[in-house]
Amino acid sequence: MAEALTIPLPVGDDKAHKSSLEHSQNDSLESIERIKEIDPDIERRVVRKCDWWVVPAPTIMFMLSFIDRVNIANAKIEGMVTDLHMIKHDYNIALFIVFIPFILCETPSNMILKRITPRVWLSFLLFGCGLMAICQGVTESFGGLVACRFILGIFEAGISPGSILLITMYYRREELPRRICWWYMSGTVAGAFGGLLAYALANMSGVRGYGGWRWIFIIEGCITVVMSIVMYWWLADWPADCRFLTPDEHKVLMWRLMDDSEGDAKMNRVNWSRCAKDWKVWIAAVMYFGIVALNYSTNNFNPTLLKELGYTSAAAQIHSIPLYVVASAFCLATCYLSTYVNSRFWPLQFGVLLGSVGFIVLLAQKSTAVGPGIAYMALFFITSAGYIVQPMVVSWVMNNASGHYKRAFTSGTMIGLGNAGGLVSSNVFFQEEAPYYPTGYGTSLALLILTSLAAVVFCVGLKRENARRDAGERDHRLQLSDSDNLGDDHPSFRFSF
Structure with a gap:
């Protein structure tokens, strides 16, 4: 391997950023060429270590927070509605209240994450999620449930965008979709495991005088609290401060990230105006908004829909598991296909087509002879579609956002505003329209x-x-006072599809 050069990546604290800028200004063409001399065995070892240390912890953290958010669907069919005297649209209110802090807090949380190490901030957020889940299990009123879920939303707001931001900082752009897919698959695992765990915990009904639905919240919340403590020691910090690589491996990590297609397209100082004026951020939020509505529809209502197909509560919990197992297979297969064909757009459209077929089948239930078996098949299509499209959207958008602050703003804004889809999905499935739910299925x-x-x-x-940049129509940006802080607005940056 060529002699090591110290080229810090601008992903740590402010001192690291200043050092990065000073070094990047002094990089010579010779040093760029020397990047190509990295021993491929060492580079593979670095990527393998990142896969073991960077991806699993945020994946498990997302899975736990996801279970704490959607286990209300399992609790609903185990007696929660009766015990808390919930009427009419109270369940819908309990669902959508969590999305208000989502919209307000996700981008600010990412900006805080930029100032605090990930293992401190993200483990703190996970601890809060577990604590609020426990509180949901001991509340005695509908008002208490709503208050707990609102606070739960504040803590959960930063986990998804923060996890995505952390993962994106360790990988080249072409490596990112597969890792984002692994991370999103934890949602399908959460759906399957949540149904199985809810089935088991419901049998605790009567223990210490608590209904089975309370134990769903309490036990799952306790697991999250314990794991939040583990996360403090397990989560990786920013690449400039990572602890799991040897000094030589760390230099290779810095080299390969500096050599990525980001090039001069950095944003190491926050530029609110440039971020807010980027049309891509807002289109990304629209894409995410639509698919989040579908995913929350399935996660929040699948147990109810299954029960209305004629299953008992216990059978509905069990029959929700295959939905997520199949969705995991689709998610993984589509991810590898998208890497093979080097495209996110077409796999995304395939997922849309699959989900559309499922919704059309369910909308036709009332006017045709669609039986429970066909309706159950349609739920497979819909659930799988959500876990195909959502990781495609996130990886595609993050591949086309360059610079630490730009990625932080993009992920926070896309997920924050996009989660407004949860507000919609929580308020379009009306009990009086059961079991056909034309408003819910049509809106989704x-x-x-x-x-x-x-x-x-x-x-x-x-x-x-890309065509405008190839024609030199964006070269005037190089004369701007902040030409070293343009992010993906830099003329050298090229977008991927």
Whole structure:
């Protein structure tokens, strides 16, 4: 391997950022060439270590927080509604209240994460999620449930964008989709494991005078609290401060990230105006909005829908497990396919098509002879579609955001505003429309199509912007006072599809 050069990546604290800028200004063409001389065996070892140390902890953390957010669906069919005297649309209110702090807090949380090490901030957020889950299990009123879920939303707001931001900082752009897919698959594991765990915990009904639905919240919350303590020691910090690589491996990590296609397209100082004026951020939020509505529809209502197909509460919990097992297989297969064909756009559209077929089948239940078996198959299509499209959207968008602050703003804004889809999905499934739910299924289908159309706009816009940069129409930006802090607005940056 060539002699090591110290080239810090601008992902740590402010001192690291200043050092990075000073070194990057002095990099010579010779040093760039020497990057190509890295021993491939050492580089593979670095990537393998990142896969073991960087991805698993945020994945488990997301899975736990996800279970704490959606286990209300399991609790609903185990007696929660009766015990808390919930009527009419109270369940919908309990669902959507969590998304208000999501919208307000996700971008600020990412900016805090930029100032605090990930293992401190993210483990603190996970601890709060577990604590609020326990509180949901001991509350005695509907008002208490709503208050707990609102606070739960504050803690959970930063976990998804923070986890995505942390993972994106360790990998090259072409390596990112597969890791994002692994991370998102924890949602399918959460759905399957949550159903199985809820089935087991429901049998604790009567222990210490608590109903089975309370134990679902309490036990799952306690698991999250314990794991939040583990996360403090397990989570990786920013690449400049990572603890799991040897000094030589750490230099290789810095080299390969500096040699990535980001090039001069850095944003190491926050530029609110430039971030807010980027059309890609807002189209990304629209794409995410549509698919989040579908995913929350399935996660929050699948147990109820299964029960209304004629299953008992226990059978509904069990029959929800295969939905997520199949969704995991689709998620993983589509991810590897998208890497093979080097495209996020077409796998995304395949997921939209699959989900659309499922919704059309369910919408046709009332007017055709669609039996429970066909309706159950449609739920497989819909659940799988969500876990195909959502990781495609996130990896595609993050591949086209460059610079630490730009990625932080993009992930926080996309997920924060996009989670407004949860507000919609929580308020379109009306009990009086059971078991056909035309408003719920029709709205979810429309929002899925919205994701497809937004993806077309995103793709066409990226191609046109690449063409303008190839023609030199963006070179004037090099004369701007902040030309060293343009992020993906830098003329040298090229977008991927």
